[in-house]
Amino acid sequence: MTLGWTLFIAILVAAQVIGAAWLMIASSRTTIGEGSTTGHVWDGDVVEGNNPLPRWWLGLFWLTIAFTLIYVALYPSFGSFSLLGWSEISQYDRELDDAEKSYGKLFASFASTPIEQLAKDPAALSAGRNLFVNNCAQCHGSDARGARGFPNLTDEEWLYGGKPSEIEASIKGGHTGVMPGFGAGLPEDTRNLLADYVQHLAGREIDAARVEQGHPLFTANCSACHGANGEGNQLLGAPKLANEIWLHGAGRATIFDVITNGRMNQMPPQEPVLGADRVHVLAAYVYSLSKRE
Ligand code: HEC
Numbered sequence: 001m002t003l004g005w006t007l008f009i010a011i012l013v014a015a016q017v018i019g020a021a022w023l024m025i026a027s028s029r030t031t032i033g034e035g036s037t038t039g040h041v042w043d044g045d046v047v048e049g050n051n052p053l054p055r056w057w058l059g060l061f062w063l064t065i066a067f068t069l070i071y072v073a074l075y076p077s078f079g080s081f082s083l084l085g086w087s088e089i090s091q092y093d094r095e096l097d098d099a100e101k102s103y104g105k106l107f108a109s110f111a112s113t114p115i116e117q118l119a120k121d122p123a124a125l126s127a128g129r130n131l132f133v134n135n136c137a138q139c140h141g142s143d144a145r146g147a148r149g150f151p152n153l154t155d156e157e158w159l160y161g162g163k164p165s166e167i168e169a170s171i172k173g174g175h176t177g178v179m180p181g182f183g184a185g186l187p188e189d190t191r192n193l194l195a196d197y198v199q200h201l202a203g204r205e206i207d208a209a210r211v212e213q214g215h216p217l218f219t220a221n222c223s224a225c226h227g228a229n230g231e232g233n234q235l236l237g238a239p240k241l242a243n244e245i246w247l248h249g250a251g252r253a254t255i256f257d258v259i260t261n262g263r264m265n266q267m268p269p270q271e272p273v274l275g276a277d278r279v280h281v282l283a284a285y286v287y288s289l290s291k292r293e
């Protein structure tokens with residue numbers, strides 16, 4: 001809290017306490033004669049008395065002021081001043097530490113087990129599922145089946161490899177997949193030929209003459225990353241094109257758009273956020289999703 005706010009709050013609190021005390025002293029000092037009235041009369045003969053507060057009642061007010069003074073000294077209400085050193089932030093940090101002590105141990109206990117083996121351990125999978133729902137589901141979906149632009153993690157198709165060590169590396173370090181746009185580099189009819197050729201690779205019926213025209217264009221512009229027959233390249237995260245699994249959506253219009261405008265896709269690195277032990281458990285969970293025996 002800045003000094004300005006601390007002063008502002010401290011002055012308000014002090015003014016309130018002093019004001020309340022003054023009010024009580026002032027009102028208990030006025031001496032009022034027995035039987036005096038405020039002068040208000042109702043229904044002809046009902047008069048409003050003007051008597052001092054009973055002592056026990058006044059005492060209660062003094063007690064509340066004493067309570068306020070003790071509370072203000074112990075907990076931060078005079079700006080951030082507190083004799084106990086308590087603050088919401090310190091309490092939050094303490095709770096985080098406690099949670100880390102109990103859960104951290106759980107994840108550390110899985111750290112030395114190989115992923116293949118961990119993927120058969122129900123306790124590890126249940127912990128992995130919780131981590132996935134909290135940290136990954138917003139992009140990959142709570143069932144891990146992905147969405148347009150976010151890969152499905154439950155199938156056998158991998159951008160960066162599906163071996164346990166490869167999955168763990170993907171989660172740890174993240175990835176950036178870059179498909180360059182050819183809108184400026186290739187004329188529209190060439191990009192149309194390439195879109196048809198990609199559909200041909202995926203198994204669609206395409207006019208043989210167009211496939212023949214498309215083949216050398218693909219070899220010249222695309223095969224360096226996607227492979228000579230569109231088999232993909234996991235070092236670059238270039239998807240296999242020779243199947244009907246699409247990261248950015250099926251359909252000729254989408255394929256043409258990807259070729260024209262390119263795509264830049266990011267998997268954020270998780271080790272800095274979650275630590276190596278949690279990543280290990282997540283890798284086992286993801287591995288288990290695609291390996292249902
Ligand atoms: C902000 C969105 C986002 C979050 C959060 C996210 N991912 Fe990803 N993830 C992606 C994208 C996008 C890709 C594909 C990157 C590419 O196309 O190069 C990806 C790729 C992957 C891959 C590689 C898939 C393959 O086919 O090789 C794995 C494994 C993965 N994510 C697991 C996870 C796990 C586990 C978490 C949670 C700890 C997670 N991701 C959180 C967006 C996200």
Ligand code: HEC
Nearest residue numbers: 177178179194221222225237238239246247248249263265
């Ligand atoms: C520099 C390497 C590189 C080159 C060259 C390249 N691509 Fe790509 N391409 C990629 C990468 C990487 C991705 C995945 C982008 C991502 O992670 O989202 C991709 C994605 C695609 C996709 C989307 C696939 C899907 O599953 O949705 C299509 C279609 C595609 N490329 C076609 C082509 C064609 C046609 C050419 C040649 C004109 C080409 N690419 C050239 C790297 C390349």
